[in-house]
Amino acid sequence: MSLTSTAQRAPSSARFVTLGRRLRGPVAMGALCITPMLLWALAQPLSTRWTDPSVTLTNIAVLLALAGTSSFALNLVLGARLRVVERFFGGLDRMYGVHKMNGRVTFCLLLGHAVLITASRAVVSGASAAALFTGKAGWVVSFGVLALGFMTVAIVFTLYGRLNHEWFIYVQRSFGFIFLLAGLHVFMTSGTKASSPALTYYLAALSLAGLAAFAYRSLLGDVFIPRLRYNVLQVTELGDHSVREITMVPDGRRLSFTPGQFVFVTFGSSAMSKEFHALTLKPAGESEVMTFRPGAVANQYHPFSITSASSEPELRIAVKAVGDYTSALHWLEGGAEARIEGPYGAFSHLRIPNRRQVWLAGGIGITPFLSMARSLDAPGYLIDLYYGIEHDDQGYFLDELFAIGDRYTGLRVIPWRRDEQGFITADAVGRISGPIEEPDFLICGPPAMIDNLTRQLRAAGVTDSRIHFEKFGFA
Structure with a gap:
């Protein structure tokens, strides 16, 4: 097929606009954390703050506490997955990336x-x-001592413990109670707050926002978080049987989404519940010593990419068996109830003005592209889809993608077998797809693949405004 470019060149300012969108979340959080320090500085003459070593150390410690308390409260807000906050950060993956980094910063500030x-x-x-x-x-x-001690344990488990999804969620929920202890320490300690009502009100507002966000997500989610009910229609095993596509029909209102987005899902499956007990001990040498099992723990929502077209009446997701919950879906039966939260994410070909695009998928990272391909109907797109697979059995949906390419002539599907061709590289893409400065690049796959391709594309002169990816993870 012809690959004559119809690229709409972005203006030179586009990179800075994109950079601004990526940085506005962290910059806003930094400003919110610096504000109480400024209020503290204005409350009393600075000359009285540094009169001797003990007073100097105490006042520096207070500044760290003010910034740490503010960043702690903001992390609870980020953890609530509020749609307006997600959009402000430019996607849930970026918001969670800031959440992870800010958690470390918070701990360092409070430890200091x-x-x-x-x-x-x-x-x-x-x-x-x-x-x-x-x-x-x-x-x-x-x-304060108890709060820091519990926080240290939770941070160690989060960063260095080999936690499955269920344990990870419970550790994350503990931070709300840790913040409550820290808040008691902050507001019951005498000091500058007594002479600065503005500082007191500011910290109170930020703390209440954090606690409200924690309650909204972790304590009252079933009451306040909008979720849709679906029923499982069919579970289809694919390829090497490690991937399943689950088709669901709405029980009421249908989910509206943009191709490329993902949802959080929990299943009410009696078959899964029968196969798993609430607590299981594993022998030494396996990846986990103790784990809660899916089906026995209620209200555990897991993220899955949508694979269906946005116009389909059914909702489809694809799941790869890589952990307890995803492996347990082997027992998921037709008719089981599913509760859907979302959609989330800003990764979509429809959000990019340039219709000359290159899609780069690795393994199960094909799923958002499958939704995009199934939704293709507008004219003018020229898309090369590189599908990186280990071997033929892992070419999930490949036959269907070829069929879509036959119907929609603007889509060219290029399988890429790692055992024969090695990893996908920017040089290889340039040789096959033509001048690398023309298309926008959408990447989804393992983090190492995303990092390597992003680095190679930047080195080849592709601006950040034309590189789009979505990393997802809780840790």
Whole structure:
């Protein structure tokens, strides 16, 4: 087929506009965290803040606490998956990336606060410093010590524990209760807040927003979060039997979505429940020692890409068996209830003005592109879809994609077998698809694939405004 370009060149400012959209979330969070520090600085003359080493250390510690408390509250807001916040950050993957980084920053700020407070007391006497951790300093201090201790444990489990999805969710939910302890410490501690109503009101508003977001998502989600009910119509095993496409029909209102988006799903499956117990111990040497099992734990929503066309009456998702829950879907039966939350994500060919596009998929990363391909109907698109697979059994949906390419002449499907051709590279794409400066590139696959291709495309002169990808993960 002809690959004559119809690319609409973006203006030179497009890269900066895209960069601005990507940075506006982190910049806004930084401003919200700096604000209480400015209010603190305006509350009293700065000359009184640095009169001796103990006072100096205490005041620096207070600044860290103000920023840390603010960033902690904001992380609870990010964790609530509010649609308006997701759009502000440019997609759930970017929002969760900021959430992960901000969690680490929050911990460092609060740990720094504890270290400097201890040092400020040690300057006076060792006994004064020890009193902070023995309960002799009072309950107000103990609330802060307990909060930091629990936070340390939760951070270690999150970053270094081999947690399955269920355990990960429970650890994340613990942060709301940890923040409550930290809030008691903050607001019961005397200090600048007494002379600065603005600082008190600001911290109170931010803290209430964080606690409200935590309650909305983790405690009252079944009441307030809009979810749609579907029923499982069919479960189809594909390829090497590790991937299943689940077809569902609406029980009421139908989900409206843009091709490329994903949803969070939980299944009410009696067959899954019979196969799994609430708590299972595994022998040494396996990946998990203890795990809650799907079907026995209610209200666990897992993210899956939509594979159906946006015009279809049914909703389809594709699932690869890589963990407890996805493996358990082997027992999912027709007629089981599904609850759907979403859609989420900003990864779609329809959001890109340039109709000359290259789609790069790796493994199960084909799923958002499948929805896009099934939805193709507008004229003018010239798309090359590179589908990276390990071997022929993993070419899920390949026959259907070829059939779509036969009907829609603007789509060319290019299978890429890693065992024969190696990894997909920007150089290879340039040789096959023509000048690399013309198309927009959409990438979905393993994180290493996304990182490598993004780096290669940038090195080849492709601007960030023409590289689109979606990384997803909870950790």
